[in-house]
Amino acid sequence: MSRMEEELKQALRREDPGPDFADRVLARIAALPAAAAPEAAPETVPQKADWWQKLLLFFQSFGQSFGQSLSLTPQLKLAMAGALACAVLVSAVGIQRYRAHERALAEAAEGQKAKEQVMLAMRIASAKLNVAQKKVRETSDRQPGDNASER
Amino acid sequence: MQRPEAAARAHTTLDEALARAKKGDQAAFAELVRAHQSMVFSIAQRFMHGFSDGRALAEDLAQEVFIHLYQNLAAIESPEHLKFWLRKVTGHRCIDHARRHKQQTARQSVSLDDAPEMHAAFQFGDTIMTTALRRMIATLPEKPRLVVTLRYQEDLDPTEIAAVLDMPLNTVKSHLRRSLAILREKVSRSFGETLV
Structure with a gap:
């Protein structure tokens, strides 16, 4: 190390801010608003946690207690992995079937709605046709003489 | 220079203090502050040397760094990480502070060219x-x-x-x-x- 560097080390040696420094920091922390306080580690279920967070915590705590009470052999681990894979597969198939069922129901509902609309249209057309027919009949009943003079 | 056993003991103590501080133990947090206060304060002190009230500014900045640490304790993984984090935050805060007060610094800092020559x-x-x-x-x-x-x-x-x-x-x-x-x-x- 050069002399210059030694001089720099000497000039830049650490200084202590004083024995009460930590107390002053703690006093400033105590004066902080509650919102500025640190977030505690989530050891318990937070009150406003979402349902999936609660579920996750439940499974975590279940897994911890399960792991402590059982010594997990490789066979057991394999079986658990297999069971988990089966559960995932069954869930996936179930979800897909449920969605297909939902889709079929929606399509049936739409078909029914279209059928009702067609029926309504036909009823309207029929009513209008009846009105037109009635008017034609009235017109022809009112002018019988005209027809006779023409002959 | 610390001996290896002493350094290992200090490391364990800081490790424990960090774990307790993370759980909200104020005394443990104060322990962490005391262990690092000279480092943080001195970096700030060197940086604020040109300011007229450099020592007060350095102390204020150091306190802010520790308050920021208190709010982010959960992110600190180990005593080494804590040291690294404190140096980093102190450095960045010093630069931010200097930029904010650049004009003031230029006016107040002691220029060597204006200082009397020492022979x-x-x-x-x-x-x-x-x-x-x-x-x-x-x-x-x-x-x-x-x-x-x-x-x-x-x-x-x-x-x-x-x-x-x-x-x-x-x-x-x-x-x-x-x-x-x-x-x-x-x-x-x-x-x-x-x-x-």
């Missing part, structure tokens, strides 16, 4: 030399000043400084080289002696 002979550990060097370091631009402080106060090598300041290694080396050249030249001008 007194000096010896190693001379307080005149020490004081002069601190003033000279305070005239360096912000980043080189911080690099020099981390190199010679904290004894960090350039790679560590680059990590702390998020700076390319070559930039750190170049700041160090240029700063040393500037300081040598100023010492030579002030003391009429060349430090190698």
